[in-house]
Amino acid sequence: MLGLMQTQNLSISGILRHGARHHSTAEVVSRTHEGTTHRYTWSEVERRSRRLVRAMQRLGIGEGDRVGTLAWNGYRHLEVYYAAPGMGAICHTINPRLHPDDIAYIVNHAADKVLFVDLSFAPLVAAIAERTRDCVRAVVFLCDAASMPDIALAPGIALHCFDTLMDAADEDYVWPDFDENTASALCYTSGTTGRPKGVLYSHRSTYLHAYAACMPDVLCARASERILPVVPMFHVNAWGIPYACALTGAGLILPGRYLDGASLAALLNAENVTLTCGVPTIWMGLLQHLRTTGEKLTSVKRIMTGGSATPPLLIEAFRDEQNVRVEHGWGMTELSPVGTYNSPKEAQAGLTGADAVRHMLKQGRILPGIDMKIVDGEGKALPWDGVAFGDLMVKGPWIASAYYGDAPGSALDADGWFATGDVSTIDPDGFMEITDRSKDVIKSGGEWIGSIALENIAVSHPDVLEAAVIASRHPKWDERPLLLVVAKPGATIDPASVLRIYEGQIAKWWLPDEVLVVDELPHTATGKLQKTTLRSQYKDYYMK
């Protein structure tokens, strides 16, 4: 027997309409390209998004078409975020920090019809124009007429100004209803693990993910919060925050391209931001700025960090010096992206000092609505004892089932689980902790050594700014850990003293065989350590 409840398609325009109707005065604030501040409300976002649909229709965009964006977090980008899926097209956010060859590949693979581009990326679109002219019909610069760049694109690609298109369009569009499983957005993984692969979200997956992300033990997004996503809208949907704010009426503060410590500190304080979200590299930059200037964060209560493991220093320094709580989450492009979040249960709420920090380094509990498990090499489920570690598998309605262009279900195992490529433990309270990416695990004499734990200890050394541990082939043990460290400005690292801090913190056989001091470590387009590069450079270090 079926229930007798109303049915309604979950839709991205539904999120926007809710924001406009019930949080009509909630603010969306943007730092613009010129460094000025633009403010408006959800009711204006909704009205302008309808206008933008009309402009998109005039450019020939229709249902199912891919609309690419190369843009920072800002209000015009937000309007594309809502207008494209709202009309049944697909908002394809492109990571401009990728290599131009990868960007050209992605645009062609997605067959983007139009690109909406921030002024900073004018040279980039010019560079890829010739290679993308088979699919791209038009490039729209997200600016006013006076700021239009003077560039030449390839023949067949028209050049437009966003504000001019908007001025010429009307607002009479009515948001249509369609199947909630319709594709809404497309985002390619950054290629930390090979060629970029497209993850195609649906209206339903986006809505459910946004709902779960708002929960008290996750973002705790509320109408009284003001949230600044440093995490870019071009990468993994800015962790769902542009949707969470419309659903809850939380203020949305978009920082544009100004992501250095000084600019962020100024914006966080000026806009009374209560929660800000981004990767550890950003917080290290902010911390350094605050320490040098002695400035204080006046309104921020929480920093959400994720994307790579959190160094303990971040949690301690923001707690002790700024009275700000650093909270840790985990996810990936394929998970929309948030999968777990570390909020304490009653048993952990009383932890203090080092015990509290130790616990906060875990990536956290699964969001309600999706599920996880860890398995050994044969696919057998491992116990949740906080010790056994294995491949982390996930399942649920905001997790990819296949990559764009592949057969439905092709990214899943026979039981419908998605292998994350991460290796982790899960403790009896359900807190997951990543020990490595599967390719980064060091296999020494048949046993596994996790590189993240070794890196976290290395960065607690007073002279170490950044550390990477990789597997280097070894004549006797198959692989052994090699530690690479970068010194803090003005400091000199004594390798022996780095090895000494491991004493008592790890099993003896986990100790890196050698420490190499290097000038810098390679990073990916999303600020993560690029271990593939390090591995190719140092994989035979112990063989020599």
Ligand code: ADP
């Ligand atoms: P990519 O890094 O391939 O571009 P994603 O941005 O989707 O793609 O990254 C997802 C990966 O980032 C995860 O599989 C995991 O390895 C890593 N990651 C994300 N959050 C955390 C975290 N809090 N701690 C450790 N690793 C993390």
